[in-house]
Amino acid sequence: MDRKAPASTSTSTSTKGRGRGILPALALFAVTLGIVGLLGATGYVFYLMARLPRVDRLADYKPPIVSQVFSDDGSLVGEFYLERRIVVPVEKMPRKLIQAFVAAEDSSFYQHKGIDYLGIVRAAFKNLLSMRKKEGASTITQQVTKSMLLTPEKKFSRKIKEAILAKRMEEKLSKDEILYLYLNQIYLGGGAYGVQVAAETYFGKNVDQLNLAEMAMLAGLPKAPNAYSPIKHLDKARERQAYVLDRMVKEGYITTAEADHAKNTPIEIRSMKKVNNEQSAYFLEHLRIQLEEKYGEDQLYKGGLKIYTTMNADMQRAAYESLRNGLKAVDKRQGFRGPTKYLGESEVDGFCAKVEDGIDSATLKTGESYQGVVVGFVPEKGEAIVRVGDRKGVLTRKNMAWAGRVGMINSYGKPEKGNKNLALGSVIEVSVVSPEVNKEGAQFALDQTPEVQAALVSLDPRTGAVKAMVGGYDFRKSQFNRAIQAKRNAGSAFKPIIYAAALDKGLTPATIIEDSEVEYPDGAGGTWKPKNYDNTFRGPVTMREALTYSINIVSVKIMEQIGAQYAADYAKKLGFTSQIPANLALALGAASVSPFELTEAYSVFANKGQLIPQYFVTKVTDNDGTVLQENQPPAAIPAVSPETSYVITNLMQSVVASGTGSRAIIGRPVAGKTGTTNEGKDAWFVGYIPQLVTGVWVGYDQERSLGAGGSGGQAAAPIWAEFMRKATAGMPVMDFEAPDNVTFVLINPRTGKLAKEGTPGAVMECFVKGSEPTGYDGDGGGAAARPPAAEKEE
Incomplete structure (x- = not known):
């Protein structure tokens, strides 16, 4: 009788057979997966390698370099840069400085080939024990690849690229070449890139002048430049310095005694002396716009240009200080807010x-x-x-x-x-x-930070060189350059231009004009009655008196006599590019002009009638010293006769000596004119000596009255005087030179006629030869011509 095996026995045997078949399959799958993964990883590495930047380009290292701006005496006054860096060769770096960085950042630098495998294991172990990233393992070579060849993204792929490039770099470059890249490229806080700028920033020294204590402090910065800044956190910087010195001892670079001496060496924090960029900010910004347009962003911010300017560093500092002091005085008169x-x-x-x-x-x-x-x-x-x-x-x-x-x-x-x-x-x-x-x-x-603003421009009238320019109280808060960009009513500061035009029309300083009430059609069916500042009338006055005391009605009558269109055209000869209205209100400064324009116009009078266009840059060279641009003083353009220039200058000397500009007396011959517009919204003083012409404007950006003490003589002239005293210190005292064709005669200012010796109130007056009066009082002889009106301003 046949017997069948129990079902359970058959099932058990089948399961065991299948089990023995699964294990090899799993093993095969794992091996296959590993091979695929290895091939994939290898392929990915080769994929990355094919797309990596070329290392050999680092041999021709040209990082962004600071473009430097120099004043007329060659001193550094400003910089343009994306990264503030000055490249220095390794040979100029102290050996102990290099050793300090190596000891602190990569002690096996001279042994590894780009990657410190032992350091990676050591860092991983320490990080594992602390359960956080406590220590990194990047070598100096890897840091160079990261900063110069890769983006700062935190991805695993970047770490692979970094390792590959580090190996390649070690094959292509020597250790000193890698250090050259590293020590010039690294950011060390305070806006300083590279060891040279860091040495200047923190210690006011060149890198080859550092002592061991300073070297160790710089070498402690890469880990956390802001946290270990000796400017802000000297105690923490000292702690990090001690760590660096101990590392140098351990590596055998210095002895324990040298380390102890460095730890006890006093640290003096000071920056390399240069003009504060804030003081020169408006001047530099005007340059930046011009240079960027001419040379492009890359060359200006990265190319290491050397820009030589017309600026005088001492004058620029004086302009900045005087303007700020003057504005604070004006503002404080308005009270505490x-x-x-x-x-x-x-x-x-x-x-x-x-x-x-x-x-x-x-x-x-x-x-x-x-x-x-x-x-x-x-x-x-x-x-x-x-x-x-x-x-x-x-x-x-x-x-x-x-x-x-x-x-x-x-x-x-x-x-x-x-x-x-x-x-x-x-x-x-x-x-x-x-x-x-x-x-x-x-x-x-x-x-109290002033709400009121100001501008100051100072020029050399003999060359056209702009010596100083400030366009506002604080460039950080407002980059609007009021010296060039603001267009404001010139007020009575425009009167010398009208009076110069009148001189060329035959009027003289002794011409008598009646200061009396007058009215004109306003073009809208009504009338316009010009008023004097003090609302009084003086009767007959000379043209000199009218300008000295800024009598408005007389100025309007002069304008009426010579013609508004003639006066407007005359003004354009002095360099104005703004629109000059041809109407009677021009006599009271109705033209809206920039402080720069008005100051340039006065420079014509200071320069014996010659207009010399103003300029800011004398020379520009590239980083290799090749001259890219070189400017000579522009050619002079005859604008006004020397005789007219001298006479109007002489009239403006009276404004300062005994008129509205008395706060501009500085102990040397000065010619100038105040200006105050309607409701006291703008205050001006423009004045000059033979070597320098300076204009000052004061007002609010959103026009409103300057209030008590806000006239040109009270608000602008003191700024002008403080600046000029500082700017002219050491300059020889010079008087204005009269042309041969100018003569001085004794006149009676009440009549404008010649006066005899001993006549009460008689004064010496200047005339272009042939225009002086020929008769005496009572003899019926000729007197000076007789025109129209102005206004006492302060």
Whole structure:
């Protein structure tokens, strides 16, 4: 009888057979997958390798280099750059500086071939133990590839590219060539790229002048340039410096004694001396626009151009300081506007931390202004305790006297609307009278950023060279260059141009004009009655008196006599490009012109009638020294006769000596003219000596009255005088030279006729020969011609 095997036995045997078949299949699949993965990875690596940038191009390393701007004496006054970098060869770098970077950043640099495998394992182990990224393993070579050949993206593919390129770089370049790239390319904080600029930024030295302590401090920066900045965090920078020195000892580069000496060496933080870019900002911005148009962005910001300008560094600094001082004086006459805002007690620390981030010096700078917070009072002394960043100081009653009686509220919270008292948490501006010591004890003065603006232009009339230009109070807040871009009514500052035109029409300084009420049709069916500044009438006056005291009615009558179109055409000969209206109001400065235009026009009078177009750049060279542009002083254009120029100059000397421009007296011969427009919206003073002509405008961007003390003589002339005193220090005192065809005769200013010796009130007057009066009082002889009116301005 046949027996069948139990079903269970048959099933068990079948399962075992299938099991033995699956394992080889899985193994085969895994091997296949591994081979495919390896081939894929290999293919991906080859794919990346085929698309990597060429390493050999680094042999011709040309990084973005600073373009430098120089003043007329060759001193550095500004820079244009994307990355502030000055390239120096390795041979000029101290060997210990190189060793400091190697010890701190890549101690096996001279042993590995681009990748430090042992360092990778060591870093991975430390990171694993700490459960966070505590240490990196990039070599100096890898850092160069990352910064120069790759994008900063954080991807695995970039790490592969970095490793491949590092290996290739080590095959193509020597170790010194790699260090040359690294030490010139690396960012070291404070806007400094490369060791040369870092040495200038932090220590005011060239790289080959650094001592060991300074070298080690620079070598500590790559890990975290801002955190270890010796300017902002000297204590942390010292800690990092000590680490670098210890690493140098361990690597055998220095002895323990050398390290200890460096650790104890005092660190003096100071920048390489150069003109503050802020002082020259408007001048530099005008240059930047011109140069970028001519040479393109790449060459200007990356090409290392050397730009030699007409600017005089000392004059530019004087212009900046004088304009700011003058605007503060004008603004303070309008009164204290109160704190800019009020903080709650919990907001003070955060606000002060932001202020501290913006302070780029170890101690507060004397004379500089900062935002401070009132954090306390000393009631018995009437003093406020003010915090600026993490520093504190005292604001005394004396140092805020200009603001009048300011109360003090010893609590946090905003006072009632319109209350200008100081409360705890008040944010105010303070200037530094004396800096703090160890972040305590500064002496502050209450300050206030002016709302009013100004412009100053100074030219050499003999060459056309622009020596200084400031276009506003603060370039960081407003890049609008009021010196060139603003078009404002010139007011009485335009009168010398009208009077010069009148001289060429036959009028003389002794011409008598009646200062009396007059009216003209206004073209709209009504009448226009010009008024004098003081609303009084003087009767018969000479043309000299009319200009000296800026009598408006006389100026209008002169314009009526010579013709408005003639006066407008005459003005254009002096270089104006703005539209000049041909109407009687032009006599009172109705033309809207820029400070630059008006100053250039006055330069014609200062230069004996010759117009020389103004220029800013003398020479431009590329980084190799090839001259790209060289400018000579432009050719002079005859605009006005030397005789007319001298006579109008002589008239304007009276404006300064005894008229509206008396605040422009600087102890040497000066000719100039004030200007104040209707409702006191614009204040001007333009004046000159034989070697220099300077124009100043003061006003609000959104036109409104300058208020009390806002006339040309009170607001603009003091700025002009402060600048000129500083600018002309050391210049020889020169008088204006009279042409041979000018003569001086004694006249009676009440009649305009010749006067005899001893005649009461007689004065010497200048004339172009042949235009002087021929008769004496009472003899019926000829007197000077007789035209129309002006206005006393201040």
